[in-house]
Amino acid sequence: MTASIDLSNCDTEPIHIPGQIQSHGFLIAVDSNCIIRFHSENIADFLPNLPPNLLGRPINDIEPIIGANEPPDFINQLISFGRSNKSFDQTNPFTTDLQGRPFFLIINESGPLYLLEFEPAESDMKVDLQRMVGRSVAEMLSDKNLKNLLKNSANQVKNIIGYDRVMIYRFARDGHGEVVAEAKNDELEPWLGLHYPASDIPKQARELYKRNLTRLIANVHTTPSRIVTTVQLSENSLDLTHSQLRAVSPIHIQYLKNMGVESSFSISLLYKKELWGLIACHNYSPRFIDYKARDSAKLIGQILSSALEFRQDEANKHLQEKYNAAVDVLSKNMLKNNSIEEALTLPGNNIMHATDATGAALIYENTVTKVGNTPNNEQIQKLLAWVKENIDEPLYYTNELPYIYPEADSYKKIASGVMILTLSAELSEYIIWFKPEHLEIVQWAGNPEKNVEVAADGSKIISPRNSFEAWSQEVSGKSEPWNDEEIKSVSRLRAEVSYAITQKAGAIRMLNERLKQAYEELDTFSFTISHDLKNPLSTIKGYAQMLSKTSGLEGRAQEVLTKIDSKVDRMNAMINEVLEYSRIGRLDLKPVEVQVLPIIDDHVRDLKMVYNAEHLKVNIKNTPPVMGDPTMVSQIFANLLSNAVKYSLPSDAPEVTIDAKGGESDIIYTIKDNGVGIDIKQLPRVFELFKRMDNVQDIEGTGVGLAIVKRIVEKHNGRIWVDSKLGEGSTFYVAFKK
Incomplete structure (x- = not known):
């Protein structure tokens, strides 16, 4: 039975292990001992005097044929040099002579193997690309307007490589793309403004574009060369992720043929290490660009990526300043005004201004207060019923509400986009922002x-x-999307509202009885943990240690017992932290002036020793004293500094900065790192008990530390919040009352 063919197959096609390469070059894969384990079938087309049965032979056997003028063992030396440098950038490409014709040798890693790729050191280019790139950069960047920047770049790339059509193709959040700039031959139809579905460049292809910044398809009409190996292995098991010659998906080849394109070349454009788009070049006749020329073209993409990042960061900074100013005003109003509701809905600056929404609704103490353009009360109540049933996230947003909640279709002109901030699911208290339909x-x-x-x-x-x-x-029923700065602004507003509510909660929310009940339950829970859990864990640990001393146990059994012992220690650590969390609420607070600098110095010194992190750079700036319990203040900085150090160590140059500034009523400390960062969607849950972010599961931790910090800060009538970007680091803010 023949499998059905459609473009959804693209999403599952294993394009990184195609089992074949483009035929304008050949490939050999060797292991760490330089034994040939794979090679392309077309190798004899380039090297006719090869001995039979290359598989299993040392590469030295054919070195005289591959590089007649090279010193003995030159391939092994190139691999050793790249291995010691942890990169082959310095040696790629290596120019050699094959049968009197210059070839480039490009070496890359593929798991435990090394890919040796040979391709002609010649090009269809009529110009010196490296020289032209330098002259073109100034013209590319001559206009600060983003639209003109992209147009200039497309024109310059076309001038340099001479392809018939050069497009700048931008990816949307859903994976589909749009041609946002174009330079083309006069006889070609314009494609500027056209959109292409996500299936044209499926997810796994977009991932490869992040790793290989240029991609050449020289001739769609050539037959790819199969990779051969021994019977014990499979040609499809050779990972060609980093290969220059990797064959193209048959689906994509057919796609290009349908367009009449015979050669394509792409340059990746990245923003914050994510794929922003491509410089996509089409030629309507075969076209080959050699490795050095492609590497020079990669520089164009890197320059344009940097320019795009700069422009976007400028725009983000402007938005951030605008939203921060709005949230600052709201925070002050909440602390000055007896009514949270009035403070958040005052004319001039209200919850609506924390985003670019056109309307907002505050659902608080069984009252709906609206500002701006919103659905009516009945529609909001029905929306709330749907939210209670379907949304369990503290912050939820969509720009296509009618597609998810069909009843919203009747008011899509007002609210095709919503952002919903849960203040209290138990009390049905929310803030909802609305964006109107953006017909497109x-x-x-x-x-x-x-x-x-x-x-x-x-x-x-x-x-x-x-x-x-x-x-x-x-396209109807969709609003303008919510941008990252709006999401961060609302996350910060949530912390400010929670703080203000906590300050006023005693008189208006009958919190004392709830807290009394909660403490009683926490005491019971603490006793249960210490008695019913810790004792059995001690027994398990003892039995495991006894068994590990038994002679004659196999290695696997010893390994399992070691893991049991380790997991018991981890469980004990979690129990101790939970007990500490419960203890904080019962302690009497006797604030005194606490000198912070000695605390920070001690913790930094200890952390560097624990994590063997002498290369860590720690910047300690302003450290004014604060009012609080010395032990608890020390716990705050111990947890925050430990996290900053632990999660910044994976960076190439880990750095932590501690600083503070004084306000009218408080002192705000910042602990900033350049570590792994936190996904923006997970920011609202950072301080929850046992909550660990998805990207740090392989780093040791219990998920209790930040919950303890938040509990201590709140006991001091202070505030804590976080600003973070995935892959760029986090900044924690702690406000101590003066």
């Missing part, structure tokens, strides 16, 4: 839903928009 006419390059056609013989062929004529689609 999307010009697709052909009907995006037409993926397969039936040929005359009845067979199915892939036809992703065979004619490529523009196909219009009206």
